[in-house]
Amino acid sequence: MLQTLPAGAPGAETPAAPILQLVGVRKTFGGFTAVQGIDLDVREGEFLTIVGPSGSGKTTLLRMLAGMDTPSEGNITLHGELINDIPPNRRPTCLVFQSLALFPHKSVGENIAFPLKVKGVDAAARKARALELMRVVRLPEDYFDKNVMKCSGGERQRVALARAFAYDPEVLFFDEPLSALDYKLKKALEKELKDLHRETGKTFIYITHSLEEAMVMSDRIGVMRAGRLVQVGTPEEIYGAPVDRFVSEFVGEVNTIRVKREADGGWAGVDVPGRFTLAPPRDGTALDEAFVVVRPEFMRFLGPGDSADNRLEGIVYNEYSLGSRIQYQIRVDAGAAGEKVFLVELSRSRALPPGTDRAVTLGWDAADAFTLGS
Amino acid sequence: MKARRTNALIWGWTLFVLVAIYLPIVCGALASFNKSRYFGFPIKVYSTEWWSKTIDSIEIGMIVKTSISVALLVTLFSVVIATFGALAFARYDWKGRRLYQKLILLPIFFPQPVLGLAMLLGFNAVGIQTSWMTAVFAHMVWIVPVVTLVIAIQVYGFDASLEEAAFDLGCSRVQVFREVTLPLLWPGIWSGMLFAFLLSWSNFPLSLYTTGADSTIPEWLYAKMVAGYTPMVPALGTMATLGAAALLLTGGLVGLLVRRRAAA
Numbered sequence: 001m002l003q004t005l006p007a008g009a010p011g012a013e014t015p016a017a018p019i020l021q022l023v024g025v026r027k028t029f030g031g032f033t034a035v036q037g038i039d040l041d042v043r044e045g046e047f048l049t050i051v052g053p054s055g056s057g058k059t060t061l062l063r064m065l066a067g068m069d070t071p072s073e074g075n076i077t078l079h080g081e082l083i084n085d086i087p088p089n090r091r092p093t094c095l096v097f098q099s100l101a102l103f104p105h106k107s108v109g110e111n112i113a114f115p116l117k118v119k120g121v122d123a124a125a126r127k128a129r130a131l132e133l134m135r136v137v138r139l140p141e142d143y144f145d146k147n148v149m150k151c152s153g154g155e156r157q158r159v160a161l162a163r164a165f166a167y168d169p170e171v172l173f174f175d176e177p178l179s180a181l182d183y184k185l186k187k188a189l190e191k192e193l194k195d196l197h198r199e200t201g202k203t204f205i206y207i208t209h210s211l212e213e214a215m216v217m218s219d220r221i222g223v224m225r226a227g228r229l230v231q232v233g234t235p236e237e238i239y240g241a242p243v244d245r246f247v248s249e250f251v252g253e254v255n256t257i258r259v260k261r262e263a264d265g266g267w268a269g270v271d272v273p274g275r276f277t278l279a280p281p282r283d284g285t286a287l288d289e290a291f292v293v294v295r296p297e298f299m300r301f302l303g304p305g306d307s308a309d310n311r312l313e314g315i316v317y318n319e320y321s322l323g324s325r326i327q328y329q330i331r332v333d334a335g336a337a338g339e340k341v342f343l344v345e346l347s348r349s350r351a352l353p354p355g356t357d358r359a360v361t362l363g364w365d366a367a368d369a370f371t372l373g374s
Numbered sequence: 375m376k377a378r379r380t381n382a383l384i385w386g387w388t389l390f391v392l393v394a395i396y397l398p399i400v401c402g403a404l405a406s407f408n409k410s411r412y413f414g415f416p417i418k419v420y421s422t423e424w425w426s427k428t429i430d431s432i433e434i435g436m437i438v439k440t441s442i443s444v445a446l447l448v449t450l451f452s453v454v455i456a457t458f459g460a461l462a463f464a465r466y467d468w469k470g471r472r473l474y475q476k477l478i479l480l481p482i483f484f485p486q487p488v489l490g491l492a493m494l495l496g497f498n499a500v501g502i503q504t505s506w507m508t509a510v511f512a513h514m515v516w517i518v519p520v521v522t523l524v525i526a527i528q529v530y531g532f533d534a535s536l537e538e539a540a541f542d543l544g545c546s547r548v549q550v551f552r553e554v555t556l557p558l559l560w561p562g563i564w565s566g567m568l569f570a571f572l573l574s575w576s577n578f579p580l581s582l583y584t585t586g587a588d589s590t591i592p593e594w595l596y597a598k599m600v601a602g603y604t605p606m607v608p609a610l611g612t613m614a615t616l617g618a619a620a621l622l623l624t625g626g627l628v629g630l631l632v633r634r635r636a637a638a
Contacts, residue, residue: 068538088542101539105557114553115543167543 019044019203020065020171025074027060034060036227037074042171047197047204049214051250052224058207059175061224065205066095066173078170094169098176100160102148108134108159109144115167133162137196154185161196174206178213190216211251215239223247241282244374248293255299255342257292267292273335277309279366281373291372296327296345298368301352301360308363314342316356326351330362399615406609413603424605434594434610440506441575441590441614448513448574452521453567457559459518460525465534482519489516490583497584504586512584513574520573521566528562561629568625572618 018041027035035057042048052058063069064076067088076083083091094115102111110117112133113126121129131141137158143151148159157177164172174193178186194217197204208214214221215235222232223246231243242248245256258270259278267276267290278292302308314330327345334340342362352358405413409421428434462468463475481489493512497504540554541547556563578592585593591614598607 066542068542088538089544089546093542095539095542097535097539099533099535101533101535103536103540103554114540118540118544118549118553163543 017044018042019079020205021075021077021080022065023075023077025061025064025071025076027057027064027069028072034227035064035071038229040222040229040232042203042205045201045203046219047194047206047217048220048222049206049208049218050222050224050229051208051211051214053209053250056224057227058209058224062095062173062175062205062207065171066093067091068095092168092170093173094164094167094171095173095175096160096164096177098179100156100177102156102159102163104149106148107144108139108146108148108151108155111148111159112162112166114163129166130162133165134158136165136199137162138192153181154189157181157189161193165200169202171203171205174204176208179208179210186213187216193217211238223250242293242370242372243283244372245291245293248370248372251295253296253343255294255296257294258289259292260289261287271334271337272312272332272340274312277366278371279369281371285373287371287373291374292369293372294364294369296343297325299342299344299362299364300346301344302363306363309366310364310369312342312362314360314362316352316358316360318356319352319354324348328352330360332362399612402608402615403612406605406607406612408605411604413605413608424609427604428606428609428613431606434606437589437591437594440585440588444506444509444513444581444590445571445574447510448517449567449570451510452514452518452570453525453563455514455518456521456525456566456570457563459522460529460559460562461555463522464526464529478519478522480519481516482523484516486516486577486579487583490580493580494583504584506585506588506590509581509585509588509590512580513577516577516580517570517573521570524566524569525559525562528559532558561633564625564629568622571621575614575618 020040020042022038022040022042025035025038026033038061050058050061060069064071067083067086067090071084078091078093088095103114106114109127109130112130113121116126116129127144131144134141134143139155139158139162143155148156151159160177178189181189190213193204197217206214206217211221211223215238218235220232220234221238223230223238225246231238231247233241238247239251242251245254248254249256257272257276259267259276260270262268262275267278268274269276270289276292278290281287281290300306300308302311312330312332314332316328317331318329320327320329322345325345325347327343330342330344331339332342344362346352352360401415404415404417406424407420407422408414408417409419409423410417459478462471463478490512493508493515494504497508502508536554536558537550540550545553576592577590578596581590581593582596589597591610595607595611598604
């Protein structure tokens, strides 16, 4: 239904060639460096998400890829061809804006057919193609003449998507288009977007500040911080093997303990008293000081007979329902430093009996925690 | 009880303001139907004689033509200049924009007789013979800033990413302007046109200095008030007012219809 790109040569065993390649891409505005030296290969047909907090440079990066800004340094190549200075109207790429940027003076159909009109396609062919794309994005046919400003948030989303497809780009960029929608609709559209990605085989580059969104949709995720790509990997790699505390905290709430190496080779807590058993750092570096990062869902409460590699005594002082899960906040006595709060998340079936102010023992195994140098 | 008194006060005040604004216009209209040459209330004999004389007068015909020509040319030039001026004013960020924003607004606050005199002296200095065409230029000095402001409000109201999106979807710069910028600015341009025409139509102080041997309606009204009053003065004044009102009403209706059709 959609014009898709030819996939890699039949039978080829090597991973798809990079469609977009960034080498040392920097962008400065006056004295401010928004993007500082990004190297990245985007594979043909992948769904790549760039996540980062606001101000991390992800929007600037996307604008350079779409041609709305030019890099101050470095090269961006598409199919091996330098595109640094090619304006957006001459790039085979298309950006779905955060605001969606639907033309308020045009109907749903006119919006979708707009890129075809610009190309000089005749009216009948335009309409046929627009209706075809409306089916692809699951918009009812009688919406063709509807005023686009009278559509709901989710419908507008689909119009924007269909319009981008009508341009028939090789790479689609998304600038947090789902951020304004309510949670349920957002979840549904995330899945639809992933389906559309698979159906069309196009390369999608998506930016968002929500790692949750990135996890659901992406083949690969790049985490940005202060203008740099800190880590690029599959959702499993980002979740299961974060390179530093920033990435680990970005994925969700975490418990962090500072530790330092003792004379006997063991680890002692700095901000919480006690000795801890750590898995060696994944990259194999030898550290004298480190951070132990444990996700709340890997912490558990220990009964009298239970064992765990590490344990801490504390008092439950808050519990929150997260729907299917329950999160507990535990105060642990940290000696001179006062108190330190730990989070434990359990599925509802394993919840403690209700009530706070009870003494508990926390436990976790070394294999479930990360040992990070920074 | 208290609410009723408040209501009565609001209605009373509204009525007073309406009477204060519209009574003089009604008086003018009544004066034009006076059969007697000299003005005086109450009117003893009513007649449409002066209206027919006004309509038949060749001199007035020329004056109306001059006024319309000036207003049309002012409208045309002002709107073209102001549309691009408003984009520079409200859309694009460039060095010197703040100074430009101040400079463009300044002529609105100049006393118009001073502006008119200054322009007359300027035309003389460079040796340009004043006529209704120099008045077009003089009107524009004052009207372009006003229209720029009117259109700039529209520019502020629309999302710049729409233009970027059109550019991204393959439009050339010209296509972006034609397909997105112009249609979205249209309501502002339309009211800017009405402003330009009506402000030029009713302008007296600038015309007085810069039309040379030609004369516009307000100038003629003034001249005849000073010497040679007949009820043709209020007759032409009423016609000019009705003409302006009709234009405004048509303009508003067209705007409404276009919006209705767009919203369908």
